[in-house]
Amino acid sequence: MKLYRYLTGPDDKNFCLRVTAALNQGWILYGGPTLSFNGQQTIAGQAIIKEVDGEFSQDMDLSSL
Structure with missing residues (x-):
């Protein structure tokens, strides 16, 4: 199955470092x-994907995969 995450901050x-950690976990x-820009600081975002075995579940914790 394909997983999708959108990291922001x-x-x-x-x-x-969060994006780098995800890349090193196979994303x-x-x-x-x-x-x-939210009026005070610049906010970055990056979409990441990963292919894993198994079946999709709404209860998955994508940050732990």
Whole structure:
């Protein structure tokens, strides 16, 4: 099955570390990053996908896969 996540957060070191951790867990970038401004800081977003065995369930914790 294919999994999809959209990571968001302030455009800082911690966001980059979250994306890097996901890549090292087998996730793949899906499209380019997005940036927006909430009036105080720049917010980054990055879609990621991963192919895994098993069947989809609404109760899945995608951050642990």
